[in-house]
Each structure stands twice: as C-alpha cells, then as structure tokens.
Amino acid sequence: MLAGDEDARLIAGGQTLVPMLAMRLARPARLIDILRLPELAGIREERGAVVVGATTRQAQAERDSVIRALVPMLARALPWVGHPPTRNRGTIGGSIANADPSAEIPLVAITLGAEIMLATKSGSRSMPADDFFVGAMQTAIDQGECVSAIRFPVWPHQRLGVGFLEISARRSDFAFVAVAAQVALDEDGCCIDVALGLGGVGERPLRLKVSSLVGIKLDAASVSEAVNRALAEVEATSDLHASAAYRRRVAVTLCTRALEQARADASDKSREGLR
C-alpha cells in the first residue's frame, strides 16, 4: 500500500507526525496506520541481541524487564524521551524513523551499533544504524519501506555500566547535547569494551571513537584525553537555543561525565535500579 502511493505516510504513535500535520508542514493524502500490525510488535531475545518491534510503545519499553536487563542503555535513555503522555503513544520505531538529531532512541541505536530492520516491498532488509541515519530528519529508508524492528546488541559482560546525560532548556525538551555511554570492566576495573555516542550536536547522532580507552582503568586524565580527541573533528550546529561553541564544549563535559557515570555504574556490584 505504502509502496504504491507516493502521497501516503505511515503513522504509528503519531507524536511527531501529527504536529506536522496540524501545522500543515506535512501534507500526505493518506495515512497508513501500522500501530496494531502484530508483525511489528513485540520484544524478543535473540542470540546476542534484543529485537524490539517498531511499534513497541516507548512507555512499554521503559517498563520492560528484558530491556532493563539486557539493553540497559535504552532503559536509561527512555525516561528522557519526551513526556510520559508522549511515551504512552510514541513508538521505538517511530523515533528511529523520525531521525531527529537530538532524539535519544536514535542515539542509543547509533551508540550500540544497532541494526535497523526494514520491511520492503519484496520482503525485508537491514542496515547498521550508522548507515540508516543520514542527516537531520533524514534516513536511508526508501519509498515504500517501513522500519519493522531494531536489533540492539547485548553485551555479555558481567560488569556492565551505562551513563546517559543530556542538557536542554527544559526538562523534556529536545536536547542541545545528549550523550550515551556504556563500558564493560574486568575484575580489576580495566575497561574491556566501551561505546560512546553523541546526539544533538550535529545533523545526526554520532558514535565517537574512544577505543583508546580499552585496556586501561578509565582514570580522569585518560578519559578527558580520549574524549577531546574523539570530538576534535565534530561539527556543531548553532541555533536559537544553543551556539555551536556551547554544543562543542558541553559535548566534552557530558561525554566525560557519562563515561564516569558508566564506569561507576559498572564498578557497583549490586546492579539494582538502573534509573
């Protein structure tokens, strides 16, 4: 249906699409409501991953015990997404497809190297999140395709910690800068693996290269050096709400703090209550 109709758009939660319709910024002739399609729903574990159906409500994912246990970064990010009422309707897939540069769920997908699965005219295909997010509100999705699920990799490590920070004008606004961090430590506190992602600063969320932190103890100096190096080439946008200089500077601050948050989280042996 979607493929055949250039003037049609998909609607699931509608939390980002409907405002655009109300303000007449988007003018589809038809809407195709996919919210109740069973094949797009559900959260399931696979080997090494958790697959979240596109129409999974954000509020549902927030409460889900599998996500909490296996994809803690997503669990930590979700309370920052919009407001409780928008999470009651908004979907994981919807946020991914919308591709707002400062949105939390795309940031988590990029940071963890998630795979975006698409339903196509002929069947299905998938691509890494890094390829999927092309620019501000722009994805590599083709006409007639639909995000069907997101495959979040699960880290097998015992001592796993996450950090998630963002800064915005008001508590639930789009972030000027958002940072997601995940670290795994060995028994001595050395970093075995690390992932760091940055949103809100440029046209799309970015995975930052901090592999130099693997094998060391994540002391403040090393973290600072790695973060500064990773951010050196990052371009920041300037708008009404925040200058480019602000974004670049605060990116450094939040990346550093998020990594510290993740390290502390991982060091803490009793891992109850991630929020």
Added chain:
Amino acid sequence: MTADPAAFRFVSSNRRVREDRRFVAGRGHFVADVALEGMLHVAILPSPHPAARILSIDASAALAMPGVHYVLTGEELAAATDPLMNGLDTPKVQRRPLAVGQVRYAGEWVAAVVAETRALAEDALEGVDVIYEPLPFVIDAEEALAPGSSPVHSAHGSNVLLDRTFVWGEVEKHFAETPRQLSFRVTWGRSSTVPIETFGVAASWDPWREMLDVWASIQMPKYPDQIARALRIPANGVRVHQDVDVGGSYGVKRGIKQTVVVAHLARRLGRPVRLIEDRLENMGGGDAHGPDRIFDVEVAFNDDGIVRSMKMRALDNVGAYAGRAPFQLGKPIGAIVGPYRIESVQYRAQSVTSNKAVQEAVRGFGQAPTNYAIEAAIDKVAAAVGLDRIEIRRRNFIRKEQFPYLIPSGTTYDSGDYHTVVEKVLTHIDFPGLEAERDRLRATGLLAGVGIAACLEPSGGNSSFEPLLNENNSTTTWMDSCRVVVDALGFVTVTIHTTSSGQGHETLVATVIGEVLQIDPDLIRVVRPDSLNCLPSNSPVGSRMAIMLGGAAFHAAQKLKAKLLRIAAHQFGVGEDKAIYAAGSVTEPDSGKQLGWVEIVTIAHRNHHLLPQGMEPGLETTHVMQVPTGGKLPKDGRVQMYPCHSFEFHVVLMAIDPDLGKPEIRRYVIGHDCGTVINPHIVKGMTLGGIAHGLGAALLEEFVYNDEGQLITQSFMDYLLPSAHEVPEVEIVHHCTPSPHTVFGQKGSGESGYLGAPAAISAAVNDCVAPLGISFNKLPIRISAIGDAIADAQQRQSKPQEKSK
C-alpha cells in the same frame, strides 16, 4: 479602615473558591464551547513578508473549494468599518483588522476564509492567491528610531509614536551635587503571558432586533463600545455575553481586531461566525506580544549608597501598529522610583513602530520591565560602593512613617512597611544559613548566588497614564460596579459586570457581601449579565478588582443593609440609630423587638403599606464606584496613577554548573504585602502564577525575529513555557499593611510575583557569575549564553596578561 483579620468573619479566611467546582468537572464554559446553530468558521491567511504592498488578492480558487462560504479582504472590511482605536494621538497610524493595501509584519492577517468547518477553511487558505511586492522593513528598535529608517506607516512620517521626556524634580542639580554616578543598559526581551487558551470570538447578528451578540475570551475595558464604534452601530446594539469563561488572559486578550472581523462577517453572511485562533495564528498574528524594551539608566548616588536621582530612557518596540500598548511606558511612571526615596527623576519614554507583531497589555502594563531596570540600578550601586544588596535597599527604602509618600512623578503611595517585610523574610529564611548554603554550593565547584528584588505592585487600575501621554484624552473616570438583589423569598443574587479569567471574582464578591450583611457567602449567588444589563465596569486590569469590585460590592451591600435597617426601624417606630443589624436580623435593644430577615424581605416586597414614606419597594441596591484617589487630570506632567501599592521582596538562591551553564533555582522566597487579603487561596495563586510567568520571561520565553523579519518562535516547540519541572517551590511570607483607601484595607495582587521575579532571577544569575567578572543585561538569559560567557571568562582568567571585563 482598620484591617485586623481577627475582626473579619469571612474576609481573610481560606474559603474555597467557588468557581473551581465547575472547572474540575470539566464544565467551564469557554468560547469554543459556545455552539450556535448554523455557525461558520474562520481561518486566517497571514502575510509571509515583514513589509510588502498587496498588489492583488484572488480568492476565486478558495471560493470554489468545498464548504467555503466567503473570503473577506481588508479592503472590504475597511469600507464597512472604522479603524481600531489608538491610545496615543497618532491618527496617521491606522490599524485595521485585516491589512489594507500593505502588510506591516510577517504574520499580519491578510484575509479571512469562512467555511463550514475550521478544517475546510484552513484547506481553502491555499486557494487565496496574494501577490506582494516586498518593501524595506525594520525590526530593531534603535534602527527604527534612527532618522532615515523606513517608516512602518509612511503617512506618519517616522517610526516614532511617542518621544516624551518628563523631568520631575531638580535632576541636573542633584546629579551635579552627588559625588558618584553610573550608567548602564538593560534590555527586556519580547515575551508575553501566552495563555493556554488562544483568543476566540463568536458573533451573531439579529437583523430583526438589530442586535449583535458576541461571545469572546475577552479581558478588555470598554469592549462593547469599541465593537460598536468599529462597526458603526449603536452601542446599545452590541450585547457581549460575559458569562463566557476566559482561559487565562493576564492582560492580553483584547481581541478587538478578531471581533471586528467576525462581527462584520456575521452581519454580512447572516449566520453566526466564529474564529478560534489556532496556536500559530495566535503567536504570530494575534497581536498579544508584550513589552520589548531597552532601558538606558543613569543614577546619581553617594558613598553611603543613597540614590538621589535617576535618569531613565525607555525605548519600546511596539510592533507594526499602535493600539493601547504604548501606554505601557506610561503606567510605570506611577512607581518610577520603585520603593525608594529617589528625589528626582528624568524619564524619557520612546515608543517606536517596527515590522514586528503588535504588542498588547501584558500583566503589569510595563511595570515588570521597569522594576527590572530599577533593581539592576540598585544592585549596581551596591557593587560600586561595596555595600550588601539588602542593606542598600534598607537605606533607600521609603520608611513606614513617611507614608502616604509623594513620589516625584506625582503619585502618592498609600501605605507600606518595606523594612518589616524584609525582616520577616530574612528571619524566615535564616539568611546567614542561606549564605552558608550558597558557600557550600560554591565549595562543590558550582557557581552559586543570591538574587534580591524589592518592588511595588501598583494596584487599582486608574488609567491616568492616558491623559498623561495623550493630551487629547481627558479620561479621569475608571469605575466599577456591583448590584445586589434580594428576591421575594429572601435569596441574595449579585451581579458583576465583567468577564473573569480565573481571578475568583464571584468568590471575592460573595465574601465581601457576606461580610457586610453577615450572612454565609455560600448562600449568595453571583451572576454575570450580558453587557446591556450591566452597570459600568472596566474589567479586571491593573490589579484593580479587589479594590474596585470589592469596593463596589461593599458599598452596594452597605446600602442594602441600611435599607433593611430602615425598614425594621420603621416597624419598631424608632430612629435608625436605635436599631442594630446583626446577621440578617434587626433588633431594638431597648424594647427587645426583633425582625428577622424573611420578615423584613416580605415587608419590602409585599407590604407597601408598611414601608417608610418614599421608599422604593423591593430590595435592590447598586453601587458604581470611582477609583479611589482618581479623578484629576495631570498637571505639569504629574498625576496620581494608581491608588494602592502592594510590596514584594524576592530572595532567590541559585546554582549554576559552570560547565553546563544551566541556572537552577535552589530556593525561592517571596515576602508579599498586599494589605488585607480577602481570599488567601486566590492571592497565593496569583503570586505563584506570577512568579512562574516571571521565570519564563527571565530565562525561557522570547518572541524572536530573525534578520529576515520572520518570527522563529511561533510554536510551543520554540517558545518555551515553564512546566512543573522548571518552577521551583516558592515560600511566601506574608505581611499586611492595609491601604487607607479601601473598604477592608485590601490592595491588589493580580500582578504579584511577576513584577519582581524577573529582576530577582536575573539578579541571582548575575550574583552567580559575578566572581567571573561577567553579568547579563538582557532577558531572557539563555543557558547557552550563560555557558558561553562563563567559558570566555574562564579563558580570559587563565591568561594573566588580559584584563577581565
């Protein structure tokens, strides 16, 4: 009047606000709830250009679209109606509801499409083809002021609507004699009170009765008059239904252009017509923006921090049309020295047009921006002489024994005890403890500081700024009214003659009348007749209703009580001085005779033979009240502005993470003295709500125009309203210095909190960043600006050769 709360039965007690009941059940009656048979709906076509000639309008495609009935243009409307009223004497600055020949701001309303539904009307907007020829435009106030800028109204010749300098007292002499001076600039960014309900109006024309019925979300003095004038119909042919609930206004819902459009269409089409602004129409073209003002201030002071004289230039950018907004430069004249004993003032009020949307009256009518400038001056003087910011205020405050106090610009402040309010607040806070908390926050690496603001809330709504700024205006009457009726069965019904937008006027009036008549206020019904059945009112503006509506209700009730007493005394055969009224009954102590309420009522309604000679039958009294201390025209640039002056003292503890720049209020305390409080719930609500508005103005809200003259903050995505996360818990410390001018000693509180919060919050930010040698002098103060300024200062400080700012 003395005002010992213990002496009151109902006044000052925490009675429920009766209006709340219908709202919590979802049974408010707002204009969008008014259903009129056959009603048509309007959508507005706005201008995309900040300035342009309209070359042609072709609505043929729109008229062919489904459900479309009509497309109204400015030309047609201008032929059938008179221009909207200006406040200043600027006849060449004509304002029309729909643009005529030329658009003057991006978002200005160009055409109105009328259809069966709002959605169909919006669809049809695309079918209206307008051809424009862009013209030069000016956005910035100083550019607009400069000679040679493109005048927004070419017939007016320039962008200057008002340029008037007042000199009250020997300013130059005081400046010459005083050892120290400083000067600075602060800027109040354009924001507004932005109610959650947009403006809406529905109108219906009855050609057989020649009557225009209007339902609107309105807070506007003389609304029916202005409708009549514009539509060229008799004023007694306009009936405004005032039982429409208004979903917040805080000054801005004046809606006259919307009303003229809808009324004209109703008359033209012979069907009821309704316009409910959508949010984009409201923000971009609803003409409800607030002051947009640059202050250049100079003060003369001595080493003890006593401020002797002040020069203030206020340059306000009203947008593309005049209306009433320029008067917002005039009202603050009534408290131009704030709570301080400044001896002389020079005040230059400049109002300019630009190609921005139009300003309207915003809560405080210019007082909040002016207080921001005054408080900035006091803080800067404190820094210059090395004095604590509270101490300097103590030294400059008008003292309790000096009231009534005449300020240089001609207003006498009625009463106040500023020092006591400050002491109460400091005691409540444990101020040394607060400073210790600030130091503790600093020790953790945060920036921390305390913001202080002391200011007045003039109340009573005497609009003597009108004749002050416009010599052709001789208005000195600013009245309000109340009617009390006791029916034949003895039930009390009161009429009030205005709309309300959440101020609890029904509760206010029932409380006052219950107090006077000594009967349970819950037994008193309060209703709002339509405007043809009303006594004069000037609507709840200028924090006036506690004083004016409360006063009118009081006097009407007193008249009623007197009548009851007289009837009873007549039955007893004694003079009225020998009879005592108590809780609805009248007794004659000497003989023990007594008549109860029902008996007296029965005599009034049914037993004419028992009434005193010449007394009218029935039990109905009215009172129309003039504003206390009002009634005189200005003289030599001086006039009594408002009668009563409430006082507030804000203390804000703030912390800022220097790496993030986000200001966080850690504690907020306000000392508030509004005289006798008639209903504590209502006053508390006004104060907390006002502080929330002030927080928005200080840190979050702004109508931003880019260099292309486009409004880039047109929705709630970009115009940021404080949510429950942003507004801190506020502690209120009360004091009561009654007013000698009012029946219970009450002063107004409708603008409380808002008048001082922006000053206090920006002062708190500045106290946080002062150790870095920076300060912010423009509102709103955004996180990014704070972060960038801190980073720059830290960089400068790390380079020892460079001087810090």
Added chain:
Amino acid sequence: MKVELRINGVSRSTDVEPRKTLLDALRENFLLTGTRAGCEHGVCGACTVLIDDEPVRSCLMFAVQADGYEITTIEGLAPAPGELSVIQDAFCETHGLQCGYCTSGMILAAHALLQHTLTPTRDDIVEAISANICRCTGYGQIIEAVEFAAARLRIANTLRPVRDVDEPAAETK
C-alpha cells in the same frame, strides 16, 4: 469513516473524517467539551485524556485510531452529576486552578498517577504533571492538590485497585 469508541465506560459510535483528531471528535461529535485545545501540536497537554488509564494527548490521535481502548475524559471522573471525585474535590480544596482551562488535563494526569501509587513523592507528582502546562497557578497549589488527594485516598474506606499499596496494614493509617 465510522468508528466506535468506548468513552467513560459507554460505547458510542460516530462518523468522522479520517483526519479528525480524537480531541475534535470528543468535543464536536460527542459534545464532551471538557477536553480542550491549547496548541494542537502536542506540547501543552490541555487535550489530555486517558487511554487505557494512561495519559495521552488527544490532539495527536485521530478519532479513527481510538477504537478498542478505554477512553476516559474529565466527564468520566465524577461519581454522579453534581458530585466530585476525591481528586476533583482536592483541587477545589487547595485551589489548584484559576482559569480552569488546563484543569481537565491536569486532573486526569493526577488521576493516572494516583492509580499507580498513593504515596507519590513531590518529584513523582512533578513528573506526572510535567506534560501539562499551566499559566495561571505556577503549579504550587496543583501539587498540593495531588498530595491532598493521595492522603485522602490512602485512608479512604473503599476497595480500589492500586498497584503499590498492597500491604493490609496500610489501610489503618
């Protein structure tokens, strides 16, 4: 398009254009005018209704998407005409409103919170109402209303399904 909606416990059907929002359908087709439009782009929360007991912005849903849920509007809270629920009465007790325009949405958000917990912290309350903008009250008396309602509900003499208060001792103060 025909759609059948279950509103305040009653199934009702109507015919709407597909593009009509749930908000407009409630107000115009069902004459339930207690739900209000403040921005129509999903920010202010004046349009809040409960969908299966959870707050949702009705301006961001189309009426034709709303079948199959239990929709609760403000009109569904009062136990009987002229009566008020505990939460509604609490808002009257603390004067948790002024103009009343945001109140329907605000009360439903509070109601949903108090279905989850009767011991909300101040932060819980703030978070629950953070999606409803009020321009009148500054939120202080709204928060008081929710605290007051929670306290009254904790000692209420009724059976109620509440997800966190499951110790029997809780009912004896």
